[in-house]
Amino acid sequence: MDSVDAPGPAASLVSDVFARACTSREAFEGVTSRWSSLVLLALGEGPHRFGELRRRVEGVSERMLAQALRGLERDGLVSRADAGTIPPRVDYALTPLGEAVATGLRDLADVLEAAVPAIDRARVDYDAR
Amino acid sequence: MDSVDAPGPAASLVSDVFARACTSREAFEGVTSRWSSLVLLALGEGPHRFGELRRRVEGVSERMLAQALRGLERDGLVSRADAGTIPPRVDYALTPLGEAVATGLRDLADVLEAAVPAIDRARVDYDAR
Numbered sequence: 001m002d003s004v005d006a007p008g009p010a011a012s013l014v015s016d017v018f019a020r021a022c023t024s025r026e027a028f029e030g031v032t033s034r035w036s037s038l039v040l041l042a043l044g045e046g047p048h049r050f051g052e053l054r055r056r057v058e059g060v061s062e063r064m065l066a067q068a069l070r071g072l073e074r075d076g077l078v079s080r081a082d083a084g085t086i087p088p089r090v091d092y093a094l095t096p097l098g099e100a101v102a103t104g105l106r107d108l109a110d111v112l113e114a115a116v117p118a119i120d121r122a123r124v125d126y127d128a129r
Numbered sequence: 130m131d132s133v134d135a136p137g138p139a140a141s142l143v144s145d146v147f148a149r150a151c152t153s154r155e156a157f158e159g160v161t162s163r164w165s166s167l168v169l170l171a172l173g174e175g176p177h178r179f180g181e182l183r184r185r186v187e188g189v190s191e192r193m194l195a196q197a198l199r200g201l202e203r204d205g206l207v208s209r210a211d212a213g214t215i216p217p218r219v220d221y222a223l224t225p226l227g228e229a230v231a232t233g234l235r236d237l238a239d240v241l242e243a244a245v246p247a248i249d250r251a252r253v254d255y256d257a258r
Contacts, residue, residue: 015242018167020187023249024242031241032161038147058149076251097244104237111229112160113144113153118226120152122205 027075031101035060035068040094041109043078044102047093077101156204160230164189164197169223170238172207173231176222206230 015024030036035057042048042056054065069092072078077098083089094102112119144153159165164186171177171185183194198221201207206227212218223231241248 015245017170017238017242018185018187022242023245024238027241027244027248028166028238029163031237032163032166034158034161037157037161041146056147058147074252074255075248076255097247100240100244101237104233104240108160108230108233108237109146109153109157111233112156113146113151115156115226115229116144116152119156119204123203126203126205 030071030075031077031105033068035064036072037105039065039068039072040077040098040102040105043092043094043098044106047081047091049089049091053092072098159200159204160206160234162197164193165201166234168194168197168201169206169227169231169234172221172223172227173235176210176220178218178220182221201227 016022017024017028019025031040038057038060039053042053045056048056050065050069053069054060054062057065060068069078069080073080076095079093079095079098081091081093083091145151146153146157148154160169167186167189168182171182174185177185179194179198182198183189183191186194189197198207198209202209205224208222208224208227210220210222212220
C-alpha cells in the first residue's frame, strides 16, 4: 500500500504491529479501542462538533469522548478547530492520516455489517454444541 | 464491497455499527479488541497451533489467548481442527469470513506501520504545546 507519510530516515526502520515496543502496536490498539474507533468512523462521515459526536456514537460518556478525542489529536489523526466565538464552537475533523485510518476502519465495519447474519448463525451453532 | 454472506431474509435489514444493539457493533468491538485483533492478524499469515500463536502475539497470556480464540470461534471467524492424536495437536485457522476480517485488519495495520514516523512527530508536537 502507499505510505501515508513522506519518506524520511525513520521510514527505513521496519515497524511491526506484533512487537510490544513498536509505536504501530500502540497506535493500532489506540485506533481500535472501543470509543476511538467509533469516533474515527463518525468523523469519516465529515467534521462534527463535540455534542454531535456524542449523539452519533451511541452510549459514549462525555468523559470517554473527551479522552478519545485527546488521544486521537495527540496521534495526529484528528484536528481540532476552535472558532474562538462566544458561545464557543469547536469542530473536530480527520487529518489526512486520520482519513487513511478511518477508511480502513470503515472497510472493516462494512465487512462486519454484511456478516451479521453469518455471525448470528455461527453463534447459534456454537452455543448448541 | 462484496457481501461475505449469501443473501438471505436477514440481509435486507440494515446493520449499523454505531447502534449499541446491533450485532455488527458487538462483532466490531470483538475483532478490534486487543488480543483478538492480533490473533486474527497472526492467523492471516496461515494456520497456527496454540503455542505458535502465543509466541507470535507478544505478551498474550495463555488465558487471554484461549478466551480470544473461543470468542473468534463462536463468531465463526476461526476454525479449530483437533487432529485427535496423542500428544494432542490442534490447529487454528481463519474461516472465509475470518479471512475477510483479517484482510481489513491487515490493511489497517499496514497504514499504521507506515505512519509510525508521522505519529511520533505528532506526539512530540502535541506534548510540546
